Structure formats: structure tokens, C-alpha cells
Amino acid sequence: MNQDDLKKIVGIEAVKYIQDGMTVGLGTGSTVKYLVEALGQRIKDEHLTIIGVPTSNRTARRAEQLGITVKDIDEVDHIDLTIDGADQIDEHYQGIKGGGIAHLREKIVAINSRKNIWIVDESKLTKQLGSFPLPVEVIPYGSQQLFKKFKKRGYNPKFRMDGNRFILTHSKNYIIDLGLGKMGDPHKLAKNLKDMTGVVEHGLFLDLVNTIIVGHEDGPEIIQAR
Numbered sequence: 001m002n003q004d005d006l007k008k009i010v011g012i013e014a015v016k017y018i019q020d021g022m023t024v025g026l027g028t029g030s031t032v033k034y035l036v037e038a039l040g041q042r043i044k045d046e047h048l049t050i051i052g053v054p055t056s057n058r059t060a061r062r063a064e065q066l067g068i069t070v071k072d073i074d075e076v077d078h079i080d081l082t083i084d085g086a087d088q089i090d091e092h093y094q095g096i097k098g099g100g101i102a103h104l105r106e107k108i109v110a111i112n113s114r115k116n117i118w119i120v121d122e123s124k125l126t127k128q129l130g131s132f133p134l135p136v137e138v139i140p141y142g143s144q145q146l147f148k149k150f151k152k153r154g155y156n157p158k159f160r161m162d163g164n165r166f167i168l169t170h171s172k173n174y175i176i177d178l179g180l181g182k183m184g185d186p187h188k189l190a191k192n193l194k195d196m197t198g199v200v201e202h203g204l205f206l207d208l209v210n211t212i213i214v215g216h217e218d219g220p221e222i223i224q225a226r
């Protein structure tokens with residue numbers, strides 16, 4: 001089994017948590033892709049009434065192609081459940097997200113959701129966060145100054161580029177990835193980053209996830225985080 005097979009396993013498992021009538025936050029990435037496909041199939045087979053709140057244009061497009069009704073977060077009254085991927089999850093079930101540059105929308109959807117499920121293949125689990133670069137969305141104006149500040153703090157920053165062009169997020173901001181190695185206390189780092197003017201949002205998702213579905217060779221593992 002390869003990594004993609006494990007992503008498929010958890011995508012298919014997660015769709016079982018969606019019930020008729022729910023408003024569901026739909027994350028972003030190659031694991032969520034399988035969830036969205038499985039959801040489209042269930043809606044077709046079981047004639048379910050589901051509203052999807054996508055966290056990226058990519059997910060919105062795919063969901064619409066599959067016949068899922070899609071609404072913007074500000075068009076819905078509440079979100080029952082959000083299912084999303086993650087880049088890294090530590091032993092306290094804290095996570096890094098934003099590898100796919102969607103973490104600002106993902107966090108807004110997650111914090112407005114009654115429950116959050118993450119779906120990951122087993123390679124995403126780690127003792128301590130940090131070996132995966134931490135994405136930070138920043139306002140373009142003054143971003144070189146912010147970059148220098150990150151460098152001074154030893155965060156080992158790198159702009160996310162496509163050749164010599166800055167990659168733009170949905171909100172037309174830049175991403176600076178922090179190569180932290182070992183992160184230490186993620187709550188402290190999250191606060192330090194939030195306090196820096198020009199930072200829009202970082203990819204630390206702390207105390208947010210309720211259930212984690214992990215893909216292993218022998219099937220999905222369900223972890224109740226909180």
C-alpha cells in the first residue's frame with residue numbers, strides 16, 4: 001500500500017461521520033479529495049441533503065462537479081462538522097496545516113465548526129511539531145521587514161515561491177514557511193506570531209481537533225483527541 005492508498009482509506013472512513021441534513025466544512029488537499037469523492041457518491045446513492053462549506057476554490061470546484069451543494073461560510077447558520085487533512089500532528093494532537101496554502105480559510109471554518117475531524121495517513125504523526133515547515137500567511141506590504149524579523153528570531157524563514165513569483169493565497173497574501181526544526185511550546189510560538197503586525201494567520205491549529213482518523217496498512221485508526 002502506498003501513501004495515497006492510506007489517504008483513500010481515511011477519506012472513505014470519514015464520510016461515515018456525515019449525516020443527512022448536516023452542514024459540513026470541507027478541507028483542502030489530497031486526502032480531502034477522497035472524502036469529497038466519497039461524499040458525492042453518498043449524496044447520489046442515498047439522496048442526502050448536505051451543504052458543503054469549502055475551504056478553498058479547489059475543493060469548491062471538485063465538490064460542485066460531484067453534485068454537492070456548496071455555500072460560503074457567511075451564507076450558513078452553523079457548521080456541524082468539518083473534515084480536513086493536516087501536515088503534521090504531535091502526541092498532544094496539536095497540528096500544523098497550510099501545506100496547501102489554505103490554512104486561513106481552514107482555520108476560520110474549523111473554529112466555527114461544532115466538531116473537527118482530521119484525516120491523515122500515518123506518516124503525519126510525530127512526537128513533536130516542527131520538522132514540517134510552519135506556513136505563515138503575511139500581508140505583502142512590509143513582508144520583507146517581517147521576513148528579517150523572523151530570521152533574527154532564528155525561525156529560518158522562506159517565502160513560498162513559484163519560480164521567481166510569490167505564491168498568492170486566496171486573500172492575495174504571501175506565505176512565509178518557517179523551518180523551525182524542533183518547535184518547543186507551540187502555544188508560545190502561536191502567541192508570538194499572532195503578536196507580529198503583518199502576520200495574518202499561522203498554520204498552528206491548537207486544541208481544535210476532536211477526532212483524528214489515521215490511515216494504516218491494516219485499516220483506519222480512530223483517535224478521540226478531545
Ligand SMILES: O=C(CO)[C@H](O)[C@H](O)COP(=O)(O)O
Nearest residue numbers: 029030031085098099100102
Ligand atoms: O492544510 C492543508 C492545506 O492548506 C492540508 O490539509 C494539508 O496540507 C494536508 O494535505 P494532504 O492531505 O494533501 O497531505
